[in-house]
Amino acid sequence: MEGIAVVGVDCLFPGVHGAPAYWDLLMRRGEVTGAVPEDRWRAEEFPSVSRGGFAADIDVFDHVFFAVPPREAAAMDPHQRMLLQCAWRAIEDSGTAPSALAGSETGVFVGVMGGEWGRLTMSDSRWVTPQLGAGSSAGMIANRVSYHLDLGGPSLAVDTACSSSLVAVHLAVNSLLSGECDTALAAGVNLVLSPALGLVYEQMGLAAPDGRCKPFSTDADGIGRGDGVAVVVLRRLADALADGSRVYAVIRGTAVNQDGRSNGVTAPSRWSQQKVLEAAYRRAGVTADQVRFVEAHGTGTVLGDAIECAALGSVHGVERDQPCAIGSVKGNLGHTEGAAGIVGLVKAALALHHRIVPASLFADRENPRLRLAERGLRLLRSPLRLPRGESFAGVSSFGMGGTNAHAVLASAPRTAVVRSQVGPAARTGSTAHAGSTASTAHAGSTASTGPAGGAPAAGVFTLTADSPAGLRRNLVAQAAALRARPRGPVAALCWSSARVKTGLSHRYAVTARDTRELAEVLERAAASGGEGVGRPRSWSAPTxxxxxxxxxxxxxxxxxxxxxxxxxxxxxxxxxxxxxxxxxxxxxxxxxxxxxxxxxxxxxxxxxxxxxxxxxxxxxxxxxxxxxxxxxxxxxxxxxxxxxxxxxxxxxxxxxxxxxxxxxxxxxxxxxxxxxxxxxxxxxxxxxxxxxxxxxxxxxxxxxxxxxxxxxxxxxxxxxxxxxxxxxxxxxxxxxxxxxxxxxxxxxxxxxxxxxxxxxxxxxxxxxxxxxxxxxxxxxxxxxATGRDLAEVVARLYTAGLDPDWAMLYAPEDRRVEPLAPYVFDPERRFREERPAAVAAVADRMPGPVDASAGAAPGADFVRALRVEADPVLAAVVAAVHEVGGYPEGTVGPATRFYEDLGFDSVMIMQLKDRIEARLPRPADVSVPEMLPALGSVAALTGFLTDHLAAAGTPAA
CATH class of the missing domain: 3.40.366.10 (Malonyl-Coenzyme A Acyl Carrier Protein, domain 2)
Structure with a gap:
């Protein structure tokens, strides 16, 4: 089949955030298993499931960035919240500004299993709300990404148990191949919110007593659960190459099948696993002997490991130069269940990208009963360097209900490296006018050569954020990333920043020639306390x-x-x-x-x-x-x-x-x-x-x-x-x-x-x-004067709202995608209490039904501070908005916009109407459709209601 390029990656695991940190964990054979945090459940109540791989701060969500009202953010499944942020960062990693995909037919395919959040929050009907209904839906996990990023392609959540996310990759690949979308986000997300599934594993005899997966080890004794979120950005290989994208790896073929009626609905089938591998290799046009390593399902259960190794041996136990290496990242992270397949796919893609396969965590305790050597397989005791040329890897993921998936990956073609160094604008730029031959004597040896002395070319480094505080956070992050690099030119980094770090409301731009200078400038800007750091983007371009x-x-x-x-x-x-x-x-x-x-x-x-x-x-x-x-x-x-x-x-x-x-x-x-x-x-x-x-x-x-x-x-x-x-x-x-x-x-x-x-x-x-x-x-x-002065003018106009044609500022060799530090979201906004996850954990923070006779309501102090007692309609609107959205005191005023600032939707508008009418001295007798045109701002709605009451002969006071 036509190759599908993996062009962007982001992931989050316990103690790990981002692909570089994930790769570091794999290469140092790290492990992240630990005790259950107190905000999940009390370990003393469920001692048999008190350990696993638990990520910190799953209650953190930058709801302001995504324009999600606080009340809605509190009701959202943490799976939805965490995936939103990871999706943004993965798109950035692909060399694209997320805002550039708005309105496109980009697809979103998410693997997720279970519904713990819904069980925790919807079991008591007294606290059911529309926000909880949407917040606990598994299907909404993908839809949230599509909605908030304004993506118009297919959007679906997949639940095939532990193979969910690799099946999501399979669906994304086919959507790209059929032309249904040109870019696809494939993802998996798994958060261990309750002990319930761990208890199920225990009763089935599948739970590891120490909470650790030990795949293919003589010590293997069951599953240890783990948190994990991973997102990959996929494009057709030809499109990625034409756009100069960095390619981590290429998906050459995928296959999905089912066990059918086997030894039980939860038991794995060797023959079906074997068939899905063969089908994937056939579609990829690859023979088993070409596959250097397989990222196996490898849960660390006695029966599961034995069946999988028999299937792998049947396919790979052919004549070959050296045995096929196998491994499973579950030994490092635990079993991330619905996210497990894509977690393994990201590991394989990074291994192909770095041209080295990490060693297996438990290779020194290989289970002899698996007969790996006899079957042409081996565990890696030390990292395996891949030879020059194209290398192939397999990724397996098997669901408890019998849905199996396998993907075949290849290393990026040589042309991907060349194209990423010379971006698309270099291939479409106009030729020089007559007389340019003579000009080369003054131009220097290359277009990126600076002034006499060989100084590097100046570039414009751009950065955008949703607020001044967000801009400062990201200035710090970018400066730190630059400090970690060797000193060198910044033109390619600046070109990348113009492609990736744009589209948000507060803009910053600065010129520099090398990484050290740029890091120093960014550090000074971040430390300035806001003085002269960026400016809000104008709604119109400068004149x-x-x-x-x-x-x-x-x-x-x-x-x-x-x-x-x-x-x-x-x-x-x-x-x-x-x-x-x-x-x-x-x-x-x-x-x-x-x-x-x-x-x-x-x-x-x-x-x-x-x-x-x-x-x-x-x-x-x-x-x-x-x-x-x-x-x-x-x-x-x-x-x-x-x-x-x-x-x-x-x-x-x-x-x-x-x-x-x-x-x-x-x-x-x-x-x-x-x-x-x-x-x-x-x-x-x-x-x-x-x-x-x-x-x-x-x-x-x-x-x-x-x-x-x-x-x-x-x-x-x-x-x-x-x-x-x-x-x-x-x-x-x-x-x-x-x-x-x-x-x-x-x-x-x-x-x-x-x-x-x-x-x-x-x-x-x-x-x-x-x-x-x-x-x-x-x-x-x-x-x-030099080219830097020209660049500084462009930088000034950019911060004023201009969107330049950045390609014309850079030499062709500098128009290549360089990795930048991902966006840093606000770490201070939390939506979970420090006690066991239960109905009250959500319900207590949500405003209850309005008691019109009580007099006190959310926003009342702020209403008084605005001195709006003389305008009871404005007071009613402000108080109702505070209550419906759960916004902090002082955040809603007459100029506040319902959609852009508050993230209102149709459900909230209906609630708003009821809450406003409950606070007015007489019913407004106005319908929601009549209100809609007035929902530009709080002041506009107030004016509409005031006029409506006056026309009806009802005094406002």
Whole structure:
């Protein structure tokens, strides 16, 4: 079958969070078994099931991040809460921002067994609520992920007992192969919330007295239960390679079957296990002798291990170079039941990724009755290094009811490594313009080469979070991850951050050249206490006006550092040079970059300034910065005209070259001084007829971008920018202040971006009082300017709400996915009490039925603090919202939004209506459909209800 790539992974086990920590546990042969925590059940009451693999902090959930009301979060099965966070992190690990999948046909397939949360919370009908109903449904475990991440593909939970999650992988693979979805999350989640299933195992004779699984060991005596959550992100291999994704491993084939009527509904069948292995290998196009190792089901029960080894031996006991290695991660983690299959799959994928198979925990106590050597099998006493080339692994998972699953994995193809180093934009980028061959002398050896001395290229490191506190947490995490890396360039890390760490409401961006510098900047930002750390994302992109520098800004070697470091700027300056060369008779680019002092003469300064302005504007356009309006000072108006679509590059180059040459022919007394300031005198009359001749035949279009004319001192409407315009523009005074005032008034830019070799326009613009608070930006602050200055402008615009085309900022070799620290959720929000899990553990924290006569209600203190006693409708709405959602005091106000801020749904809206009416002095007699349009905010609903009561003749008080 077509290969399915594993491109993202996240997992959580006792004492282990994330794939790197999981791999470390496996390689050091670690074990996580321990005593049952007090918040699960009392060990003294159930001593026979008092040990196992228990994860800490399963009550922690960042409900604000996912916009889940506190009352709903308290009612949610911890399986749902933990899987949501792991799914987010797995998508990030795949090199994709989770927000980028919103609205896509991404599928979610989750293996889970049992329903302990429902039994704990729904057994007493007095405390049943709609939130508990949704919170305890097994099917909702997958649906929660699809809902909160806005994924539109198949979404289903699978329960085939212990094979559930590998069956979920099988279904996800088939969904991808059929084209039903292009990305799939396959997951398994298992939390041991009560002793019930452990007692079942004990009564069946399957429970290990010490709570430890000891697979294939002579000491094997049963199952020890364990917590585990694992998520993998899957894509078709061809798609993953085309997108430059990192590939952990490739799923080559899967198979699922059933024991049918065997020795009992709970007994395993050797023959069915054998058949499912054979079917998986057949679909994968792999023979058993090619399989280097098998991650077995390996529960550590006497009967289960014996049957599985007989089935494995029947398939793998063929002539081969060396025995097939087998192992089971249950020895490290315990039996994670519904999650066991995907836990084993992640282990196999990591082994193929690292090209080494971890040793088995109990290999030194191999059970001789299993006859492993005789069957062509072996346990690894030490790690097994995989040879070069493609390697294959198998993963088995068998359910207690007889549903068996097997998956065949292969190491990532060599092309996956190559493609991940050169991302998709590198394969679609445009070719260089004519003249680029000569430019390589100034460009350095590679596109990522920095300024003289070989400094690495600068990049923009981006980070987003849901709040200022979240941003600081993640700044700390990213800085720590950078500190753990050797010092080196950051361009690829920055490229990855732009792909992955975007989409949330609070943005941060900074430029850096190496990992140490970046770590230091992030640490300072995190320690600043919030001062200057990021900003809330604007709901609209920034409005940027381009201002083009006029004569007086030129100097020898201008923009040389930028030309050396920016491929886009090089390409566009080369294009301008090509357009100017027939009219100047020399290379303007060479004149600019070599430090030739002739740049100060009018003949050379004007074409050079035009070339720089044009190249900068085209560079920013490639980066996704589109001007809302343009304004050029003097000769800068020619580059502005090209940016506005008024003139083509060729016509503008011809005209500006003629202008400079004509000015150079004037007697010294009439010529414009080359070091003149931004406000220069009009071009002398003797030049004008010649300039008109040069402009004859000019093709001028109407502005496609609002154009502020310094000739008229206003925005142009229908006037043509023909030969007459350009002659008059040269002859008449420059009305820069009037033009800027008109631009500010009519376009309202948030940012003024000056495009030229150094800042010339902001000071007069500020003195003229026309900037109106707009932020000035400049990519070339002076002779020392480099690509970092360009990157800093992009960073500033990004934090203001721009979504740049990041690919154009980086060289092809830097457009590769690098691993970043995963998102750090708020660890302080907890939804479980420190006593045995029972009905009261949930019910006690939920507000009870409203007692309208009691007077005191959730939110009452806050209502008084808002001084809303005079508005009983607002008071009723605020108190009802607090009660329905269970929000902490002080978190709901008039501006609070029901959907975006509070996470309201249809059930909560119905509850809200009833609670509001119970608090109003008279019934509002309003239906839910009538309320829906008013649910923008608390204030909007209050206004609607007030008007409704007034229209009905019912006073609000």
């Amino acid at each position: 940027v006006a381009f201002l083009f520098t006029g004569q007086g800004g030129q100097y020898p070697g201008m923009t040389a550092g930028l030309y050396r470091e920016s491929r886009a700027y090089r390409r566009h300056l080369d294009a301008a040079d090509t357009a100017l060369a027939p009219h100047t008779g020399h290379s303007v680019r060479e004149l600019i970059l070599t430090g030739d002092r002739r740049i100060g003469s009018t003949r050379h300064a004007q074409p050079a300034l035009f070339a720089v302005g044009y190249a900068l504007a085209a560079t920013f356009a490639e980066l996704g910065v589109r001007p809302a309006a343009v304004l050029g000072h003097g000769v800068g108006e020619y580059a502005a005209a090209v940016a506005a679509g008024v003139l083509g590059l060729g016509d503008a180059a011809r005209l500006v070259a003629a202008r400079g040459a004509l000015m150079a022919e004037l007697p010294p007394d009439d010529a414009m001084p080359a070091v003149s300031g931004a406000f220069h005198p009009a071009v002398p009359a003797p030049v004008l007829p010649h300039l008109r001749d040069a402009a004859r035949g000019l093709r001028a279009e109407r502005p496609q971008v609002p154009f502020a004319s310094t000739r008229h001192g206003r925005m142009l409407r229908e006037e043509p920018l023909d030969a007459d315009y350009w002659v008059a523009q040269a002859a008449e005074p420059v009305r820069f202040g009037d033009a800027l005032s008109a631009l500010m008034r009519e376009s309202g830019p948030t940012h003024l971006l000056e495009l030229g070799p150094r800042p010339q326009l902001p000071p007069p613009a500020g003195m003229a009082g026309e900037a109106h608070g707009a932020e000035f930006l400049h990519p070339c602050p002076g002779p020392e």
